[in-house]
């Protein structure tokens with residue numbers, strides 16, 4: 679199995695228990711790096727062409743407008759295809775009970791025929807919200823299959839080894 683970990687994670691300000699704080703690494707990035715380490719997968723961060731503001735409130739404002747308009751923000755993408763991979767671990771923070779629109783941009787760019795997608799997310803509460811159902815239908819439309827996802831609360835990312843290993847079927 680050759681795996682690719684693809685993720686978006688907001689850099690700069692985020693929240694723990696809804697209190698705004700500065701983070702050196704986004705929560706989803708911490709989980710993504712763990713998955714890549716444990717599986718020996720390649721790892722790729724989704725980088726929006728126009729970066730989201732570092733400040734939490736400004737980020738929310740743009741994210742909300744994009745969500746409401748169904749935007750597909752442009753992303754920088756070094757990959758031309760995902761043909762070399764069998765499994766794509768696709769990670770994101772939950773934004774408005776869904777996934778950030780840059781994830782929609784990524785999914786629509788590629789052919790997922792024969793690929794297995796393993797979604798993972800971080801959030802404050804409420805798990806995947808609508809994101810797992812929405813992602814399953816978006817991936818299916820692109821020919822792929824979706825496995826059960828892994829949801830981790832942002833404040834628990836530092837101690838999530840056991841949950842990640844168990845989701846990967848390693849224990």
Ligand SMILES: Cc1cc2nc3c(=O)[nH]c(=O)nc-3n(C[C@H](O)[C@H](O)[C@H](O)COP(=O)(O)O)c2cc1C
Pocket residue numbers: 686687688689692693703704705706707737738739741742770771772773774775776800801802803804805807831832
């Ligand atoms: C624009 C925005 C919207 C959010 N919406 C939700 C939400 O609907 N439900 C939730 O549990 N957390 C929500 N959060 C919190 C993030 O999902 C959570 O802090 C996540 O761990 C951030 O991951 P990151 O550091 O990788 O970006 C939101 C955060 C932002 C910035």
